[in-house]
Amino acid sequence: MIARKVGIGRQSYSMPTLATKVDGLNFPNPFIIASGPPGTNLNVIAKAFKEGWGAVIAKTVSLDAAKVINVTPRYAKLMSRDGREVVGWENIELISDRPFKIWIEEFKRCKEMFPDRVLIASIMEEYRQDAWVEIVERCQDAGVDGFELNFSCPHGLPERKMGAAMGEDCEILEEVCGWVMRAARTPVWAKMTPNITRIEEPSRAALRAGCQGISAINTIRCVMGINLQTLRPEPAVEGYTTPGGFSSKAIRPIALRMVMEIATMMGREFPSRSLSGIGGIESGGEAAQFILAGADTVQVCTGVMKAGYECVKPMCEELLAFMAEHNFETLADFKGKSLPYFTTHADLVGRQRQRKAAQKKAVAADGEWSADSFAQQSDALSRE
DSSP states (O other): OOOEEEEETTEEEEEOOOOEEETTEEESSSEEEOSSGGGSSHHHHHHHHHHTOSEEEOOOBOSOGGGOOOOSSOEEEEEOTTSSOEEEEEEOOOSOOSOHHHHHHHHHHHHHHOTTSEEEEEEOOOSOHHHHHHHHHHHHHTTOSEEEEEOOOSSSOGGGTOTHHHHTOHHHHHHHHHHHHHHOSSOEEEEOOSSSSOTHHHHHHHHHTTOSEEEEOOOEEEOOEEOTTTOOEESOBTTBOOOEEEESGGGHHHHHHHHHHHHHHHHHHOTTOEEEEESSOOSHHHHHHHHHTTOSEEEESHHHHHHOGGGHHHHHHHHHHHHHHTTOOSGGGTTTTTGGGOOOHHHHHHHHHHHHHHHHHSOOSGGGOOSTTHHHHHHHHTOO
8 A cells, every 4th residue: 555645845754554455355454343242243343334443354153043042141351450450351152143144134234335344254164065165155145355264263162063173173174264265256264263282283274275364363262260259160150151262461462472473384385375463452552563473454352342342543543653653654564574583492592692702702991801812802892
């Protein structure tokens, strides 16, 4: 994208722009509503677009919503020690429980209402080729601009081999991505589970199958806590619970590390593919960190649940301020700019050893000159 030129007297400078093009899709800014409650129906999706979000990924849909039954309560919060801030959020919510035919109608209406905005369908199905092909064909016929394949929900429908149960198996994931890619006419992103030792492996499998991009990460499987009065785990449903997905700012360091690992792998093996970063992003500065680590776009879910859809405005302002401070005109100017500074522990040891050796050679005072190494000391003082 070309930044706008602003003149001041004889000088001119380029105003930074958040607009970006990823996989052929035009985003007014990189902030995307992540799949989840903030994209659970047309009413809230429309609200997101009106507030200025760059794109919306609708809540995950499947062909048969009759098997999806949610419970209450389904959330639990981890508060800071002073009780003033939500730092962690657990959910045991399932994918959309709304009939698929209603989603198809709302996808169509959404594109009629917002024809120039990016609407992405998050889809999840059982391990059946006909089901994946059908859901892709029907969603894209309804006008969605792309797909995100949910291989990552840590707690929903594992008995049907869906979500993370599929995303943890690279062989099955690659096969399913192949089915989707043969049917899809729009960009496809595969959403990764963090509940795995090396996130590069399933990411590589999805890209090998032809997916245009990767989304990472989904929530981390967790138990939020146990009530010391009732001795029951939370969130408690009739006194019982099940492990759920952990999100919010507490997971950001883990998400940032995994995005860095995926971006590093993609830079070597799939340099033309895209990456959407997810995990505890609640400010423009935090979004900048994910882009510096290799992300093209960033997704927000829990942040919207905590602060409302209008939180996109200050995030855009903060990201623009960061870009202006560093004279970055576009997101591409700083995408992945921090990646070269990640290395191995052995390399860190070597670099530190070299620095200390150089310091020892350099003379700091007249009394340190040595007759035996005079020439080497002189040379050390002639270099930076």
